[in-house]
Amino acid sequence: MMIFDEVAKTGSFTKAAEALGHTKSAVSQYISQLEADLGVRLLNRSTRRLNLTSAGQQLARRSEQLVSMLSVSVEEVVSQVAAPQGRLAITAPLAFDTGLVTPLIAELLREYPKLEPELTFTDERLDLLTHKLDLAISVGMQKDSSYHAILLGHISSILVASPEFIARHGTISPETLPQLPLITLPWQQGKTKVEKKNNSLALTSTAVVKINTSLGAMSAAINGLGVALVPKILVNQAISDGRLQQVLPDYNGEHRQVYALHSYQQQLPLVIRLLVERLKLRFALPL
Missing domain, CATH: 3.40.190.290 (D-Maltodextrin-Binding Protein; domain 2)
Incomplete structure (x- = not known):
């Protein structure tokens, strides 16, 4: 749809190809395939300029909206990666409150003020999925293999x-x-x-x-x-x-070994990676 939108704006296969980094033939082939899929002609072609048909004009209005929405969505995702924000739910033992976790969360909040931390300090082991947690800090051997365990250090x-x-x-x-x-x-x-x-x-x-x-x-x-x-x-x-x-x-x-448990299957979100790395650095100091 982005290719059609660019062709509609420029009125030229050549200019659209240059703007998108494609070849002119690839752009032309895409438009022909789109017309075939829709069963309607979108462009009137001439040697000098391309003109939109009535169907092409209608689709161009829609495609401009869709491309704009996609662009905004991409910007929001990129912005969130660059500057973490939103809910961050963590559980940790009571002993890790004032001397470890809370000061590190305060550091992250100063850097990323749009974070919304939810901290639960308890010596009970809470299930990540049941309690909708991003990270659980746990002491001792980990018997539950359904979650990924990252060794933070020792106490x-x-x-x-x-x-x-x-x-x-x-x-x-x-x-x-x-x-x-x-x-x-x-x-x-x-x-x-x-x-x-x-x-x-x-x-x-x-x-x-x-x-x-x-x-x-x-x-x-x-x-x-x-x-x-x-x-x-x-x-x-x-x-x-x-x-x-x-x-x-x-x-x-x-x-005793201290672990960070998470349920993410792919790469950890940036804010979780930052917290885990800072926890590792903290545990590298004498505790």
Whole structure:
């Protein structure tokens, strides 16, 4: 249709071919094929100029509208690729809120103010399709192979307690730790250990406070309920402002892999690619 529209505007096969980057014979052949498909003559041909028939004039009016609409649509798509906009739905663990995901989303919003982020922070694994999510950040082994998983990096966990708790119980050592109240998360109960080079220390205690989220475990530790093994990225700020102190700093908890999950079958949208790359850079720093 673009070829016919250009011929109608210029009144010449030669000028239309030059404008479109085709040969004159290719343009002429296309118009002849179009006339054959429609069963009506669109052009009156002469040696000097092409004139539209009444049917050609009617089609030219329609083709101009269609070409204009197509041009606008293409511009909108190109513009969106160049400047991402619209809904961006992400889920991530609670521990990744203030120290990781939210600051990166703020960066993207400053660069692309037409983005509409929808952030869901939960330690529950939400299904991408059910919840209409663009990206899910997940910690640990991925058992669901129906989604594509991009390795972002690793996080480590450390032992922490409040200054008041430490003052009340005295210096904490590998020998005294089992005698102290321990704050545990669901995946830690009964099998967690911390390691120092070749030495490992099982986290066992007769007094256990069970909490279902890392954020809750941090809050419990701040309030003096016990010693918690939590992601370092979650408690960095609390350690900096004195609400928590690291316990047995020579010992480290497990290193867990962090993935970005998506359901896109083709190339990722630009804004998702940008976020994934920035997450990778962030995880490359000490967490």
